[in-house]
Amino acid sequence: MMKAIIYAAAVLLFLQIGLTVAVHQQQAVNLESTAPDSAFLSFTPKSISSVLINGPENEELVLQKSDKGWIMPGAFSAPVSKGQVDGLLQKLADARQGLAVATSTGAAKRFKTTEDDFERHVTLKQGDTVVGEFYLGTSAGMRNSHVRKADQDAVVSISVSSHEVDVEADSWLDRTLADLSKDDLKAVTLADISLIKKEEGKEKVWLLDGASKEEIEKDEVDSLLNKVTAISVQSVLDPATSAELLKDPAVQFTVTKQDDSKVTYAFAKNDDKKDNKEEDYFILKMSNNELYFKVGKWLVDDLTEAKREKLLVGYEEKKEEIPAVQPVAQEAPLADVPDQETEQAVLPDFLAEEDEEAVPVQDEDLKDEPVQNTEAAVQEQVETEVEAEPAAPEIEAEVLPDAPAETVEQEADVAQDSEQEPLESAAVQEQAKAAEPEQQEVQAAEQNAGQEQIQEDVQPVNDPMDDSGVEESSEQKQEAIPVEEAAE
Known part of the structure; x- marks a missing residue:
């Protein structure tokens, strides 16, 4: 019995060893x-x-x-x-x-x-x-x-x-299939530009047809040639939808190679829309290729703006300068005019200045004109000048004690004609209301002095007054000016 068990265990061990070897061999193969x-x-x-x-x-x-x-x-x-x-x-x-x-x-x-x-x-x-x-x-x-x-x-x-x-x-697209080499070109025609490469000694230079070498801006010519020879395509387009647009190209140029073969590059602006946004690119068609290609907008924009005059020396000076916009002049606000200047402003133009003697009127017609008409004209002009001023409170006129009887009568006439004349501004009206009785008396004296001056200036035109009356009125006005300054 014991031998049978040992025999079975040995067989099982050999089977296990064989299975292990087989697995390792398979792994070794893998x-x-x-x-x-x-x-x-x-x-x-x-x-x-x-x-x-x-x-x-x-x-x-x-x-x-x-x-x-x-x-x-x-x-x-x-x-x-x-x-x-x-x-x-x-x-x-x-x-x-x-x-x-x-x-x-x-x-x-x-x-x-x-x-x-x-x-x-x-x-x-x-x-x-x-x-x-x-x-x-x-x-x-x-x-x-x-x-x-x-x-x-x-x-x-x-x-x-x-x-x-x-x-x-x-x-995978060959993006350089539209590239050109300047060494392989002998002429370029774009819009009104015609560039030709010529040999000068050992040097090859690009000249603008119809212009001397000194007239050409070399840097601008080189820049244009670089843009012409560096066209890089982005993708290939469907000919069925692109051919129609090339019937009206936005710009095109023609290059002549050293073997005298010519290739024309035509560019058309796309009108496709994607996600309601227009894609910015141009469609390129080369005369030596049946395919249509997509080209970046930034590569073509400068070509659409190429002009012959840009390749000439001094083009910057020929550019039109946009005039500067002049600021709109604003009306200055009206400044408050002092009372003394207002009195002078209402006087007729033909009257003499305050510190000058009155010049007699030479016109015979004016001499014969009635005094009443002249006084009425002066009163009408005075009312027109001060029409916008608010009415000043009526102040009872006082007669200065030193004035002669004739001057007092003239003064009364002027005061009667100008009772309705507004002589004070709104600011003076408020000041008069708030002023003390003594200040009111000072203003009344100042008003009387101004009325005297008006009457004195008018009289030389129609009926010259006595020199004494004029002198006394001038003295009264000069005395009134310090009083006015004291009141202010």
């Missing part, structure tokens, strides 16, 4: 197939005739080799950037894989390298034969990605990033 620092794919770059790239959203891009180089059949057969596809194929041929990071199906999903979940699915063909196929997934570090070959379960990492196998056609 590790050998994914040995570190081994080639990821085995192919020759020059043997590849097409590359198919699929994206996670069912995008598809085909790069195909042609007699003129690599093109994109799905993008109107636009040319691919020179050497870009060759560079990718060479990098894939040189890629060395690292240690396998996983071998199970669940791990492939985690690294996004399955047939249903991936970042890129790349297929390399030689004719119709597939020579390389893999799924590129998550990032494995800087410029590295996790990949899995279509016929293996192991997930490894190689030095290729997803942007190097982009699925967008614009990423």
